[in-house]
Amino acid sequence: MNNLNYDPIILTQALVKCASITPKDEGALDIVQNHLSHLGFKCTRLPFSDKNSYDVDNLFASIGSDGKHIAFAGHTDVVPPGNEASWKYPPFSATIEKDKLYGRGTEDMKSNIACFISATEKFLKKYGKNFVGKISYIITGDEEGEAINGTPKIMEWTKENNIKIDHCIVGEPTSNLQIGDKIKIGRRGSINFFLTVKGVQGHTANGHRAENPIHYLTNLISNILKTPLDEGSEFFLPTSIQVPTIDVGNPASNVIPEYAKASINIRFNDQHTAESLIEWLEEKINSIFSNKKNVSCKLSHEINGRSFLNKPGKLSEIVAKSIYQATGRNNEPELATDGGTSDARFIKNYCEVIELGIRNQTLHKIDEYIYLNDLKELTNIYYQILENYFTKN
Ligand SMILES: [Zn+2]
Structure with a gap:
């Protein structure tokens, strides 16, 4: 427990090494939980069962006090690698070659969770537990599969327990050519x-x-x-x-x-x-x-x-500003609604939700990879969002 590392590259590698093909977990949620509880988060495991699906383990974690409440949402499960022999490196070896990190789940979406955690650690180091408000994590082990015992049930559970979330960022890969040039504010049905x-x-x-x-x-x-x-x-x-x-x-x-x-x-x-x-x-x-x-x-x-749209509101404003501050690029991010479905569809009835994550280029493919440099940029953006959210508004 003492040698926990919050570097987003090392954290992504640790997560990718868990072969968490839906509905297997292989230790992925434990890694997230260990890093968060070490920072002072209260972690609640939420294993759900349902006669219509397989059992799934989930994690809800919170830190902070009453006030504004922002959540990071994501999934630790991955799609199968396909023919492993076709991969340049074994899909769960998390191999780094030059400026790239290869492995199933690097893009979709373990790197995004790693950046969430890394940014949160940096934020808490600077502001301690004295910031006014609350940060939560909504992490499911079933997004790529049937998604019956995943995010929909976590959200119901928050409601039953009177946990009110105001804003949520889902870490799906949304960026296009550069980190933060595209965010998603809805989806087609x-x-x-x-x-x-x-x-x-x-x-x-x-x-x-x-x-x-x-x-x-x-x-x-x-x-x-x-x-x-x-x-x-x-x-x-x-x-x-x-x-x-x-x-x-x-x-x-x-x-x-x-x-x-x-x-x-x-x-x-x-x-x-x-x-x-x-x-x-x-x-x-x-x-x-x-x-x-x-x-x-x-x-x-x-x-x-079902189709949904979050009218650009407070969260997308903060996010756009944070992208500019963290990257120095001041072209407004594209507010998009294209692509397939994501768990944002289960969260949108509870709070304002947007999707922002790493570049969308190799997810679900053979040789899925991400650029190491993108991890730093994405962590900086998530950090900036927390800072703007809690201290400047
Ligand atoms: Zn995903």
Whole structure:
């Protein structure tokens, strides 16, 4: 316990050496907990179970008193390395080569957690425990997997225990060309629709005695694609509709099949909700099928993520200022909403949340790596955020 090292490079290496492929932990949460309790944090392990998923261990840690409350959120689990033989260095060896550190989880997102901890240590060294307010850590062992026993349950637990968080930074890799040039303030939502049209099977020579479901399905799809749902908004790209597959499975060229199926994926912005899209599609279906006797269309759906936007507020202001102060680069960070989902979607109902982290370039790939220099910059930015948050506002 005495030789704990708060250098973000060494800390990232220690975390990467734990092969914490979801839902395994392999000691990763202990490393985070040991470093935080040594700084005076009160650490609470939150193992959760659920009949719908595997068991997951999580960590909530806090330091400070009443007042403004900021949280750092992240995950210690990683995706599988894939074919280990394809890696330049073993994926959990955390090997440094020149200015790079290689390993599964270096970018997504163990380095970000290491920088959180390193920045917090620096902040507490300077201000002691006398700053007014509270710093917390929300760390889950299940973000890359089902995420049932992870962040959503930690957030419920904070509510049950009357812990009120005001602002949260999620350490997902968001930067583009330079650290801090891009932060995320929301995400698009995603919904899948599954359409099954049932017609009347028959001989292609006797079309009048059959009902071809493919004709109805393609008519429906072209109707869906005809008019864009929107043109985008201030912080969002236009909603995108994609048809990943149309399936009939009919090998005979002289048979009108009975069924035709298709799926549709919609990535939607803040002008829609999953519910409004379901209603929109039901109307389209009704307009074609409602007066048909022998043809019908069945619809089911799967909501993968809901769209959300944190209107740029106090936190994004502090973050933008801190990036400038820490790096000297004064171009405003891009406030983005692109990319896949993250645990920010579970936190947004509790407080203002933004995502800010290392450069997004190799996550989930073979030979995932980060630049050592980026760790220093990111730590400086996180430190500056804490200083501005607690002492200058
Ligand atoms: Zn991640």
